[in-house]
Amino acid sequence: MKFINLIKIALAAIIRNKMRSFLTMLGIVIGVAAVISMLAIGYGSNASIRETISSMGTNLINVKPASQNRGGVNQGRSASPTLFAEDVTFLKNNSTLTDAISPEMDGSGQIVYGSNNWPTTVYSGNEDYPFIKKYEIATGRIYTTKEIKTAAKVCLVGQTVIENIFSDDEDPIGKTIRFNNIPFKVIGTLKEKGDNTFGQDQDDMILAPYTTVMKRLFRQTFLRAIVISAKSEDQITETSAEISELLRLSHKLKDSEEDDFEIRTQDELISNFGSISEMMLVLLGSIAAISLVVGGIGIMNIMYVSVTERTREIGLRMAIGGKGKDILKQFLLEAMLLSVLGGVIGVVLGIVSSSIVENALGWPVLVTTKSILLSFLFCTFIGIFFGWYPARKASALNPIEALRHE
Amino acid sequence: MNNKEIISIKNLQKHYIVGEETIKALNGIDLSVKKGEFLAIMGTSGSGKSTLLNILGCLDLPTEGDYFLDGENIKSLNRNQLADIRNQKLGFVFQSYNLLPRTSALENVELPLLYNPLVSNAERKEKAEQALIAVGLKDRMKHLSNQMSGGQQQRVAIARSMVNSPVVIFADEATGNLDTRTSYEIMALFQELNDKGMTICFVTHEADIADFTKRNVVFRDGQIIKDRIIENSKNALEALSQVNENKDEFEY
Numbered sequence A: 001m002k003f004i005n006l007i008k009i010a011l012a013a014i015i016r017n018k019m020r021s022f023l024t025m026l027g028i029v030i031g032v033a034a035v036i037s038m039l040a041i042g043y044g045s046n047a048s049i050r051e052t053i054s055s056m057g058t059n060l061i062n063v064k065p066a067s068q069n070r071g072g073v074n075q076g077r078s079a080s081p082t083l084f085a086e087d088v089t090f091l092k093n094n095s096t097l098t099d100a101i102s103p104e105m106d107g108s109g110q111i112v113y114g115s116n117n118w119p120t121t122v123y124s125g126n127e128d129y130p131f132i133k134k135y136e137i138a139t140g141r142i143y144t145t146k147e148i149k150t151a152a153k154v155c156l157v158g159q160t161v162i163e164n165i166f167s168d169d170e171d172p173i174g175k176t177i178r179f180n181n182i183p184f185k186v187i188g189t190l191k192e193k194g195d196n197t198f199g200q201d202q203d204d205m206i207l208a209p210y211t212t213v214m215k216r217l218f219r220q221t222f223l224r225a226i227v228i229s230a231k232s233e234d235q236i237t238e239t240s241a242e243i244s245e246l247l248r249l250s251h252k253l254k255d256s257e258e259d260d261f262e263i264r265t266q267d268e269l270i271s272n273f274g275s276i277s278e279m280m281l282v283l284l285g286s287i288a289a290i291s292l293v294v295g296g297i298g299i300m301n302i303m304y305v306s307v308t309e310r311t312r313e314i315g316l317r318m319a320i321g322g323k324g325k326d327i328l329k330q331f332l333l334e335a336m337l338l339s340v341l342g343g344v345i346g347v348v349l350g351i352v353s354s355s356i357v358e359n360a361l362g363w364p365v366l367v368t369t370k371s372i373l374l375s376f377l378f379c380t381f382i383g384i385f386f387g388w389y390p391a392r393k394a395s396a397l398n399p400i401e402a403l404r405h406e
Numbered sequence B: 001m002n003n004k005e006i007i008s009i010k011n012l013q014k015h016y017i018v019g020e021e022t023i024k025a026l027n028g029i030d031l032s033v034k035k036g037e038f039l040a041i042m043g044t045s046g047s048g049k050s051t052l053l054n055i056l057g058c059l060d061l062p063t064e065g066d067y068f069l070d071g072e073n074i075k076s077l078n079r080n081q082l083a084d085i086r087n088q089k090l091g092f093v094f095q096s097y098n099l100l101p102r103t104s105a106l107e108n109v110e111l112p113l114l115y116n117p118l119v120s121n122a123e124r125k126e127k128a129e130q131a132l133i134a135v136g137l138k139d140r141m142k143h144l145s146n147q148m149s150g151g152q153q154q155r156v157a158i159a160r161s162m163v164n165s166p167v168v169i170f171a172d173e174a175t176g177n178l179d180t181r182t183s184y185e186i187m188a189l190f191q192e193l194n195d196k197g198m199t200i201c202f203v204t205h206e207a208d209i210a211d212f213t214k215r216n217v218v219f220r221d222g223q224i225i226k227d228r229i230i231e232n233s234k235n236a237l238e239a240l241s242q243v244n245e246n247k248d249e250f251e252y
């Protein structure tokens, strides 16, 4: 039989049972829509994470204490005191490849100003810290070297903090706010940075000298991290090697001892998040794939029912000259059409729901041709795979018995 | 060429094995059917009529014996070749019509030609229309099978059986589901086809239907017990007009 006629017959059979065909397709529709939108969300967040990380500057290097196991208990990073202000001085004096180095210390607390209070985070470093972390000053000034030395109680405030504790026409500069009951004089304000990809408000913060935060706020002698800006992006690897060497020297580590710190470059961060979101993709993808397989089983089920229901039709087709392979092709094509048609509807639904997610939740999404092609391929495969056995059964029927079937 | 042999069977046997028992559904049949014959195969239930017709219709193969159809030995053919024979040389009419449900009369009639790759789309439509006109359903071509009466459905089935210009049409109890009047209409149609030279093998167990044919072959227990030519067979159209007169008397 000519292929075009086979398609017509299969289509006619699908249209004749509109409701049933639609319900059969539903599994595939939902599966494909899930694949498309899951991949869209996955790819979208992936792309936006990359963007965020690169925007933080690709020559940023982070040094953190290595997590240590003491007596079998993982103490976590912040708990292990291996980085100190002396390390920063040592690095500054001996490093040739770095542009700027700053200690980093942070912690959360409550701001009180007049009758307003607001929970926020204090970040701190030396005078190079805003430059390294790409904070820009809107009004006022950054703290001076002298203020760092004396652990002066001064701070800069982010836009979210300003909105929440000062009234609209008030100039924050010169005012005194209390953070965890310690009074801080506001000497400057920070430019708005907006949310990062992880939904974190980057303006909900205050910035203070690290000495003040360590001594007066948290009474701590060790640093949470050291942040470094390399002279050039191209020399990131060399720079981190140099830092590692200098820190081992400063910590007087023997050759046999492991590093008691960890160096992270932005590149590593990107590839780390890359692998995390790849895992997510695989996870989301397999959930979607499972629903597609379930959809396929639905098709198989209905095709079996259809073959039984249409046994007489099959008998008749054989009696008037239809060969086994004609019957096989007819039912296989019907299963494939159901699956692919479901795929088309699913792709449309997936694109629509992706854009709903984008608009309603503000999540970044990215529908790729790759995922659309993947879905179609999968659908065709499912149609053939799950349509094969019912079609096989139909084509192997004995015409006499099929004609006699009630 | 009018007495060319279309069907020739010699010592045909068909055995079914059910459990321990062997049922000889056909037990040594010799039969010859020439072109233009109108044959009624009769007999009690279970005598082997359908079994014979299935073999003649190339739907089944005999256990023993030879069957020549239009000069070709059927025994030597495989499944696909048999399908081609059915497609190009035979026509079937069934007791229960066997039309595709919710499909137009025209599409139903086109069906056998769909399985013949040598027939173009235009040719197929043309032939199907001609066949429907021949059975008197010119105005019903687009009607769906389930929108038609039993008699009309059987007409569509007859159109379908003749659309491929077969050498012989097989009908198994083609009037079995129809009332007397409609049966006569269908028989009139078969007689008309036969007058135009079509060979027809017609299975029935009703004697008055067999009277419309030209030759009666009677079966019993898988064997032919009677084979006679009907010299002056009844005319179905006349019988039909009589039924119509009776109907007028009853006035229902």
Ligand SMILES: Nc1ncnc2c1ncn2[C@@H]1O[C@H](COP(=O)(O)OP(=O)(O)OP(=O)(O)O)[C@@H](O)[C@H]1O
Binding pocket: B016, B017, B018, B023, B025, B043, B044, B045, B046, B047, B048, B049, B050, B051, B052, B205
């Ligand atoms: N597939 C089969 N398996 C076993 N026995 C069968 C089979 N088909 C037919 N028979 C037997 O063969 C014999 C002939 O059956 P067949 O159907 O030819 O009868 P028939 O003359 O057409 O009867 P009816 O007038 O009732 O249709 C019966 O005894 C039947 O039981």
Ligand SMILES: [Mg+2]
Binding pocket: B049, B050, B051
């Ligand atoms: Mg029978």
